[in-house]
Amino acid sequence: xxxxxxxxxxxxxxxxxxxxxxxxxxxxxxxxxxxxxxxxxxxxxxxxxxxxxxxxxxxxxxxxxxxxxxxxxxxxxxxxxxxxxxxxxxxxxxxxxxxxxxxxxxxxxxxxxxxxxxxxxxxxxxxxxxxxxx
Numbered sequence: 162x163x164x165x166x167x168x169x170x171x172x173x174x175x176x177x178x179x180x181x182x183x184x185x186x187x188x189x190x191x192x193x194x195x196x197x198x199x200x201x202x203x204x205x206x207x208x209x210x211x212x213x214x215x216x217x218x219x220x221x222x223x224x225x226x227x228x229x230x231x232x233x234x235x236x237x238x239x240x241x242x243x244x245x246x247x248x249x250x251x252x253x254x255x256x257x258x259x260x261x262x263x264x265x266x267x268x269x270x271x272x273x274x275x276x277x278x279x280x281x282x283x284x285x286x287x288x289x290x291x292x293x294x295x
Contacts, residue, residue, distance in 0.1 A: 176255040201262040
């Protein structure tokens, strides 16, 4: 019996200096390219700013055009606690892009593993510079 394809879901919280417009150029173009190539399915894209006093402001995403319409609702994938943890990861006095995506490139692998009796029990990302190879 075949199970529905359910790819892994990943996220990134990327910070930029206050006043930056990180989604006005190359970053949004790259996300759109990955989505169009069906390597990812964009689930959510949020632009927030944490002010020096701790206030968290969500910015409008009108300037990213069609990319915004490809994203679903953050609540559809993440529960309230997970959403809060992502927002809490944003440090003071920065602008942050929070992106959540399904790794559609992994759908077939995960599906085949399950058909063979396998179960995905862990996953994650190792960020460049975060791991010491020595």
